Amino acid sequence: MLTHALIGDEGRTIELGWQDGTRTRFHAMWLRDNALDDKTRSAGNGQRLITILDIPADTRIGAAQIRPGALELSFVPEGRTVSFPAQWLSAHAYDRVELRKGGWTSDAIERWTKTTMQNSVPRAGYAAAGHDRQTLREWLSAVRRFGFAVMDGVPTESGALCKVSDLFGYIRETNYGRWFEVRAEVNPSNLAYTNLGLQAHTDNPYRDPVPTLQILSCIENTVEGGESSVVDGFAVAEALQTESPEGFRLLSSYPARFEYAGSSGVRLQAKRPMIELGPDGELLCIRFNNRSLAPTVDVPFAEMGKYYAAYRRFAELIEDPRFEVTFKLEAGQAFIVDNTRVMHARKAFSGTGKRWLQGCYADKDGLLSTLAAIEHGFREAAE
Template structure:
């Protein structure tokens, strides 16, 4: 995008663009984000100064269009920075606040879910980026052809980041056990839930790799929590407000572990956009909200729970050996139907979303 004009007061710079848009920048924002080796480390782009080292009365002394973009001279320190047009356009904050809802899905996702081939994802950067983009966009993606070898799930996580180790270990087993420490290690069906709401921070991603599935039943169930939260806000805004305003306690404990956290069932960002869902009835501690709120909160939570368990919102998958599903643990709830008969063995691990976003951004840069 080309800059076609610029003017300024000491406090504010106005940039006019080729498409007719105009964006404003505060002098202090520009000085704080000054570009060049005097202000940023050339190897990692980290800032070389602190806000406290800037003069209190920063002003724009001069601004002019140059071949590289826009050159700005500041007063009273005389600092000079050249901003690329693309940088200013990308970081323009002078715009109407817009909080469009995230695109969401229901049961129909099963009919269009891309099956990414593991060998292609492992060897081809563009295939790997497509897989990561699906996790980012839909909150879930499926890999096929992953060797049904124990521990492979951790290697897949390392294609984009690092394994998040927990009290369950570097990886965990999902199969029937004689003395289970978690209901996941039994053959009973599991209602949809997010994992580890009793942790701070909550693991952002979960990976599940099917090694064996000869059982009757045991289908994996996935639900887009953002879809349900959007529906709740549209149908019952007061209920949505209660679940996003009040934090609820979650706890997990056994002989070796005692974890607890307070968090909202529906987390929103500063614009009101839905940012995270936390729902796990098995790990919900006794609610301790004010007496005046408790009845209304329970009504709101029950209404949200019914939306989360609506069959129309469930995508069901029968994972076969070699299938590996990666999903956003702060958006997509998961569960399973009960099973019996033959063996069913999955291995899982956790990872963090920042590593996935980092890898996707680096792959985008390399393909540009």
């Protein structure tokens, strides 16, 4: 509930008071640019119908009136009156005084370790997720919160993993194809196609943009060993930052280089930090793949020794068993990982028996869009 609206700075700003005693300030230009009326935004899709140049540079608030559940503002010199829901203003307030330390994550993200996750791996049944929106909502929400989830009851047929992707989005095709096989090969083009163990890693850091989701589906698994494991890179980054702020600074300030040239006609290269932060310090992405790391040439000579020490310590923490959650995929099971956050690994397995997995890539924006649409539908139904 709004308690007062005080226009200031000759109409260039306004201060709003709320029932809980807090106060938030807004700029007239910001409010006008974000107006919700049908002349400013399309009623069909919410996109803007005007540009910043359509708004007078000397836009000010001429009058303000508190209405039930809303704030009504009149802008000059346009002479336009617009109503803003109080709830919308509260949700979009930017007048904050707290300074967040670099490496922060949103409330939608929950970091985890072996202790908190080993016995509570999020999972759902494929059939239930395909027919029940609440089940799908919970599974997608788990991927958003924890960065990974398991799905049971996936058809044990080639290409079935695409049906998992179809639940929320689309396959991202690469030079590996629409999907790729993960089983031992003679003269493999990638170490994933052997029976060797693989260090925890994120996939394809040599791509720009990197695939944001990976799905691995098990069709057959009768080998000894070959367990899958996942590591929360955000939790590891937090541990590094707590232990060595300087190491965290180095890995988040300087770019690493990654490359892949294992297939004929393919030569992929990218340059990004191992720990990527947004301009406001938000932890956005982890890139870690020893197999694809190219020579680092973007770190000054004076910092290279410390950079490599930080890289080594980051790798040690990633290998620390306290961060590792392990499970063995059986036929008909799949797991999905947020490839910008969660690293996955594989234990070595015997040469007898068969282990046949298939993998594919998808994009997180599709998953988050589907989840948001489901959540919006649930809210509308509740109202």
